[in-house]
Amino acid sequence: MIKVEVRLALLFAAFVAFAAEPGAPLPGVTSAQLELFRLGQEDFNEVETAQEGLGPVFNGTSCGQCHSVPAIGGIATMTEVRAGHVDADGKFTALNGETLFSVFSIGKHECQIQIPREANVIARRVPTPLFGAGLIEAIPDAAILALEKPVGNADGVKGRASRVTDIATRQPRIGRFGWKAQHATLLAFSADAYRNEMGITSDLFPDELSPGLTARQLKLCDLKPDPEDVRSRVTGLRAIDNFENFMKFLAPLDRGAAGPDDDAGERLFAAVGCAACHVPSMTTGPSANPLFDRKRVNLYSDLLLHDVGTGDGIEQADASGDEMRTPPLWGLRFRRPLLHDGSAATALEAIRRHGAEAEAARSRFLALEPVEQGNLLAFLGSL
16 A cells, blocks of 8 residues: 555656646646546546537537647637627627537537528637636736726727626626636636537536527437536536636646747837737736745736737627737747637737737837847747
8 A cells, every 4th residue: 555655656746747748737736636637637638429418519529629739728720610790880799699600510410500691790719728727817806907008008008807797606707718808717618618619518508509590409409408517426526627627727838948039039029019918927816725826927918808900800798899808928839820710820920910009019010120020039939
């Protein structure tokens, strides 16, 4: 028995020692937290079936299918499709009450949903990386609110917090997860994604996402009664709880090896105005868990909603069609393609696409000497 315990301790120490590797847990996790992380990772990678609740419509069969590069928890080149209608007065309408239209269905073609003909706004979104999500969740609402710029700075950069009602606690919160900062907590984010991307309902989102399907179609193609994600008799946890634990303890990606031009590039990043939105760091609040207690989070984002000319036209939660959450840049060197729709192949292309609130910063970047632009891009390539 003692030999087994020693072996487990050595394995645990070895696992934590490699915490800098993509997909590893936060350094310093306890053995109990590591077990929650492992269970969550296992569920995150599980391939779902119709008998387990998949469908009637879906975009993927596992969380890991959309979050796998450079490791489980990252991104993928696949996209989801959203659509809506904007009238002549600029009023947005979610058709059939939803904006997400999944691309696959159970039961061959009987339950395939269609984008309504009246849709005149169609957008694609790539998955967001999840590394360091627990640290982002631990940033106090007040810290995000403190960065708001309702009037705007000298460059016209405004930025406002996304005010949402957290579906998990029913309390008003500040959103921070998703392209539109539509969720404040990892549990809500997990439950929403489980229902949206795989069609698996829970007590948080008990209704199927099936815009345009009839009751007959749902009966034909939805093989398991809702809610489909229920608590395990063994662990007492739902799948969404496991997803939450995996993301909570998932470590951020360490910054890459510093090059000779990175310091100069970081200074230029601030000088041209990029740091007005991509705030280099924030700090978590007081926590009983030492993993999250007043930790510096080098995320390069203010987590606010901005109009930088790359909006997707879809209104969601508190965000307008023009607004998107500032994407955190940590781990950027592992991320391609860029922007919400994956339309930018490189950081340079993404910068060139910026406008509106980011127009002044973009113009300053383009006015830099080529060697200075190279330094700034080298800095981004180190993140």
